[in-house]
Amino acid sequence: MAQEAPAEEKLLHVSVSPHLRDTVSVPKIMRSVILALTPALIWAVYIFGLRALWLVLVGMMSAVLTEAICQKIMGRPITVSDGSAVVTGMLLVYCLPPGVPFWMPMVGSAFAIAIGKQAFGGLGHNPLNPALLGRAFLLASWPLHMTTDWRAPAMGTMSGIDAVTNATPLAVLKEAHKVLADPVSTTEQVVQAREAVAQLSSSYGNLFFGNVGGSLGETSALLLLVGGLYLMFKRYIGWKIPLTFLGIVMILTSAFGGADGLFTGDALFHLLSGGLILGAFFMATDMVTTPVTFRGRLIFGAGCGVITSVIRLVGGYPEGVCYSILLMNAFTPLIDRWTRPKRLGEKGLRQE
Amino acid sequence: MGEFFIILISAVLVNNFVLARFLGICPFLGVSKKTDTALGMGMAVIFVMTLASIFTNLIHNLVLIPYHLEFLQIVTFILVIASLVQLVETVLRKLSPALYHALGIYLPLITTNCAILGLALLNVIKQYDLTRCIVFGLGAGLGFTLALLIMSGIRERLQFADVPKPLRGVPITLIVAGLLSMAFMGFSGLVKM
Numbered sequence: 446m447a448q449e450a451p452a453e454e455k456l457l458h459v460s461v462s463p464h465l466r467d468t469v470s471v472p473k474i475m476r477s478v479i480l481a482l483t484p485a486l487i488w489a490v491y492i493f494g495l496r497a498l499w500l501v502l503v504g505m506m507s508a509v510l511t512e513a514i515c516q517k518i519m520g521r522p523i524t525v526s527d528g529s530a531v532v533t534g535m536l537l538v539y540c541l542p543p544g545v546p547f548w549m550p551m552v553g554s555a556f557a558i559a560i561g562k563q564a565f566g567g568l569g570h571n572p573l574n575p576a577l578l579g580r581a582f583l584l585a586s587w588p589l590h591m592t593t594d595w596r597a598p599a600m601g602t603m604s605g606i607d608a609v610t611n612a613t614p615l616a617v618l619k620e621a622h623k624v625l626a627d628p629v630s631t632t633e634q635v636v637q638a639r640e641a642v643a644q645l646s647s648s649y650g651n652l653f654f655g656n657v658g659g660s661l662g663e664t665s666a667l668l669l670l671v672g673g674l675y676l677m678f679k680r681y682i683g684w685k686i687p688l689t690f691l692g693i694v695m696i697l698t699s700a701f702g703g704a705d706g707l708f709t710g711d712a713l714f715h716l717l718s719g720g721l722i723l724g725a726f727f728m729a730t731d732m733v734t735t736p737v738t739f740r741g742r743l744i745f746g747a748g749c750g751v752i753t754s755v756i757r758l759v760g761g762y763p764e765g766v767c768y769s770i771l772l773m774n775a776f777t778p779l780i781d782r783w784t785r786p787k788r789l790g791e792k793g794l795r796q797e
Numbered sequence: 798m799g800e801f802f803i804i805l806i807s808a809v810l811v812n813n814f815v816l817a818r819f820l821g822i823c824p825f826l827g828v829s830k831k832t833d834t835a836l837g838m839g840m841a842v843i844f845v846m847t848l849a850s851i852f853t854n855l856i857h858n859l860v861l862i863p864y865h866l867e868f869l870q871i872v873t874f875i876l877v878i879a880s881l882v883q884l885v886e887t888v889l890r891k892l893s894p895a896l897y898h899a900l901g902i903y904l905p906l907i908t909t910n911c912a913i914l915g916l917a918l919l920n921v922i923k924q925y926d927l928t929r930c931i932v933f934g935l936g937a938g939l940g941f942t943l944a945l946l947i948m949s950g951i952r953e954r955l956q957f958a959d960v961p962k963p964l965r966g967v968p969i970t971l972i973v974a975g976l977l978s979m980a981f982m983g984f985s986g987l988v989k990m
Binding site: 519560567584755 | 832946947950951953954955958959960961964969972973976977979980981982983984985986987988
């Protein structure tokens, strides 16, 4: 009888879940994200000069160094090799103006990692997206640098049009709408503003290929879309959040974005300009800070779209992608709680 | 109608009492551990804020101004708020003992809550009439509840987070509050007051 025991052991292999294992790991996903972001970086170097590359490298190194120092101080295993800090640094610099001084990505990345991530216990525990927190922190602390250090692209104008040349497309639009809504504007100002709006609506090509000014990595819609679709194809990001995010922004901006009443807005312009595509594909899809349920993701994307449109159309800033994602990150635990699927048979049992 | 909407949005989002004016931090930190309690506390604050807004406005306009007693503003406002909270406490103890116990010390603390006194004083500074006071009080309460709910959601999740030991409890909560406040900066400039 005793000799049969080993055979039985092989038949019943007891282990804890998960039982289905995959080869996907954090470093592998992070490598793919870096790869997906690289075309936009090459483009940034092409239009803004080698300075763009140095800024990104400074941001990445600061993020990695901060992560290592924090983990060393806390006596935890140092996990910088998983690449998540590299991605945070990279994404942060992608949303900075290309003319910022070099200490800004350094300080921003350090804040993002130390306060936004390590203070909560590291990867997987942070409630808000660290890269976006870094940007919000820099914008709150040094607003002048963050709103004036723009650079014109190598072979175009900063706004992508000829009428106004010293501002990004969204800032031009915001200024023009301010003039149109102001009753004391002179006829000449109104004509100029209308001219600017009309030109913006015919600059889709510049916006799509990225021949405009803007934050370092957000200019080229095409290259970001390629990277985003690659991640979607690899199934590292889902379609629900980007699709609802972009869809709601297009609907709301076309409905309320025009100066001549309902449905005169330019949805395609809003879709292609600013950091919308970068945010929708690379930041609003962060696995840690977004809801896990199906309905939750639709709500998250829709919320981002609503807040982005509201800030762009009536808010104080020209761009609202960063804040919209941060705010919806804050709502994520509540969304998850309220969209929790019912267990089988639960319906009718609970009276609460 | 448009002006009421602006007052409401301003009180809820742009000048959120907790995250932009930094009033009422004590209950914000104290009652945000669980979402259910946070919701109950939020409802109590909405109720007290709206009532306090009405009563302080009436007393200010009908008693203090006619008799030139504006220097008694703070004393009378605190008295009115304290009686109101006492009322809410009595009602709650009868209607919902569970919520009453969950709120614990924080319900009496609404009495000396700077958010509610701040609301009453802001009403005076902004020279709102009675209807505007009601809208402003309602908005302030809704904004407080919103901040409290967001915070409670995050804190419930943080219980499973591997927060470094020195930061556990109040420190990480204060960090979250600061970060949330930064996120709410996105609403700045949304309405022009």
